[in-house]
Each structure stands twice: as C-alpha cells, then as structure tokens.
Amino acid sequence: MITVETLVKSFGGFKAVDGASLTIAEGSITGLIGPNGAGKTTLFNVIAGNLKPTSGRVLMQGEDITGLPPHELFHKGLLRTFQIAHEFSSMSVRENLMMVPAAQTGETIWKAWLSRGRIREEERALAQKADEVLDFLTISHLAEEKAGNLSGGQKKLLELGRTMMVDARIVFLDEVGAGVNRTLLGTISDAIQRLNRERGYTFCVIEHDMDFIGKLCDPVIVMAEGHVLAEGKASEIMQNEDVIEAYLGT
Numbered sequence: 001m002i003t004v005e006t007l008v009k010s011f012g013g014f015k016a017v018d019g020a021s022l023t024i025a026e027g028s029i030t031g032l033i034g035p036n037g038a039g040k041t042t043l044f045n046v047i048a049g050n051l052k053p054t055s056g057r058v059l060m061q062g063e064d065i066t067g068l069p070p071h072e073l074f075h076k077g078l079l080r081t082f083q084i085a086h087e088f089s090s091m092s093v094r095e096n097l098m099m100v101p102a103a104q105t106g107e108t109i110w111k112a113w114l115s116r117g118r119i120r121e122e123e124r125a126l127a128q129k130a131d132e133v134l135d136f137l138t139i140s141h142l143a144e145e146k147a148g149n150l151s152g153g154q155k156k157l158l159e160l161g162r163t164m165m166v167d168a169r170i171v172f173l174d175e176v177g178a179g180v181n182r183t184l185l186g187t188i189s190d191a192i193q194r195l196n197r198e199r200g201y202t203f204c205v206i207e208h209d210m211d212f213i214g215k216l217c218d219p220v221i222v223m224a225e226g227h228v229l230a231e232g233k234a235s236e237i238m239q240n241e242d243v244i245e246a247y248l249g250t
C-alpha cells in the first residue's frame with residue numbers, strides 16, 4: 001500500500017528522519033514504535049503531506065505521492081487522524097462527523113456551513129451516515145454531546161469515526177492509547193480490527209503501549225534515530241537486542 005524510500009527530513013542541520021525505508025502492506029495493521037525522538041511523528045507528517053521531505057520518496061500503490069498536500073491524499077484515501085480542532089469542539093459529535101467530507105476537501109468552514117443550509121437532502125444523507133458510524137463505534141448515545149465534552153478515549157473514537165465518513169483506504173493513527181482508560185482502549189482496538197477486516201482498511205499506528213501494539217499490530221516496525229531499526233512480529237521485536245538497546249539507551 002505504502003512504500004517509503006530512503007526518506008530524510010531535516011530541521012536545520014538536524015535529521016529527524018534520516019534515511020528511513022519501509023513498506024506498509026495492504027490489509028495490515030502495522031505498528032510503528034520507537035523511543036521518544038525516533039522520528040515517528042515526523043515520518044507520519046511527511047507521509048500524510050503535513051511536511052515536505054528533504055529527500056526520498058513516498059509511494060502509494062506504486063504512485064509517487066511525495067509532498068502532495070493532505071487534501072489530495074485524502075482523495076486517494078490516505079487519511080491521518082487529527083485532534084478535533086478548537087472550532088469544532090462546541091459542535092455535536094454527529095455534526096463533527098457530518099463536517100468531514102466538506103471540511104477535508106479544502107473548503108473553508110464558512111463555505112461548508114453555508115452549503116449545510118442550502119443542501120438539505122445531502123445533509124440528511126450525511127446525518128444518516130454519521131449515525132451509522134456512531135452505531136459501528138458503539139457511541140450512538142453521544143451523538144448530541146458536544147465534542148469538547150468527550151473524554152480522551154471518546155475523542156479518539158470520534159477521530160476514527162471521521163475516517164469512516166469518506167472512503168478511506170489507509171489510516172495513520174497517532175498515539176491512540178495516550179491517556180485512554182482500558183475499557184475504551186478495548187473499544188478502540190475492536191473498532192480498528194473491524195474496520196480492517198470488514199472494510200479493508202490498512203492501518204499504521206504509532207503507540208507506546210506495547211500490550212496494545214502486541215495484540216493489534218502485525219508487523220511492528222521499530223524506529224530509532226530517524227531510521228528503521230527492526231521489523232517483525234511484536235513478540236520477536238521485543239527480543240531483538242538492537243531494539244532493547246535503543247529503548248534502554250534513552
């Protein structure tokens with residue numbers, strides 16, 4: 001699905017990503033781990049079009065997508081979940097989902113709001129789709145809740161739900177488990193697995209919780225100092241001496 005070829009991203013003289021090469025297989029839930037500062041987030045930002053690489057290439061099913069802006073990648077089905085923007089926190093959960101198709105095509109929020117008023121039919125279809133998404137994620141009871149009032153884990157579910165409002169093919173998830181309680185983490189993990197099996201989503205997940213990664217991800221790619229250190233099943237990776245050293249060395 002995705003091939004990253006000797007990617008470099010420098011900030012001034014410092015290479016946050018330093019020649020990383022990796023592939024994300026179609027249909028996989030690939031984990032991306034590594035000590036703090038390994039370059040995981042920077043790599044995500046480059047793949048998802050939020051940062052331009054210094055050198056190297058990113059391919060999606062053989063097509064060069066290096067440096068494309070996020071809204072063009074969105075049209076190709078490459079999505080990165082992002083935190084609910086401040087403007088959306090006073091809107092309901094359902095409205096947050098309904099905004100996704102318009103807000104992600106590069107339209108301004110105001111234009112999206114105006115068209116909301118005009119196109120009632122489209123709005124009904126979007127509301128129905130939003131309700132299906134909420135049902136899938138088992139959070140229908142939160143439809144009318146303001147997004148800003150959700151707990152950390154519920155927000156993560158909403159972020160995942162946003163990818164379901166469009167035809168996503170590969171979704172990049174950044175720190176799904178951070179600050180999320182065990183029960184909700186289980187719900188998030190279930191949702192990821194069902195999206196993978198039932199809807200054919202490919203996932204790439206950055207996460208620190210090794211229990212979560214071990215249960216969910218295969219393969220797991222380990223980054224350290226801007227490049228890929230190892231790749232394999234979670235159980236094998238944690239026996240790898242280079243990996244152990246990279247973690248203990250920080």
Ligand code: ADP
Pocket residue numbers: 011014015016034035036037038039040041042043
């Ligand atoms: P990780 O997600 O693995 O913790 P990051 O990609 O966030 O790693 O960061 C990798 C390194 O790049 C870190 O040393 C970080 O300080 C540096 N870095 C990240 N973004 C910037 C930036 N915008 N400007 C300068 N340095 C940055």
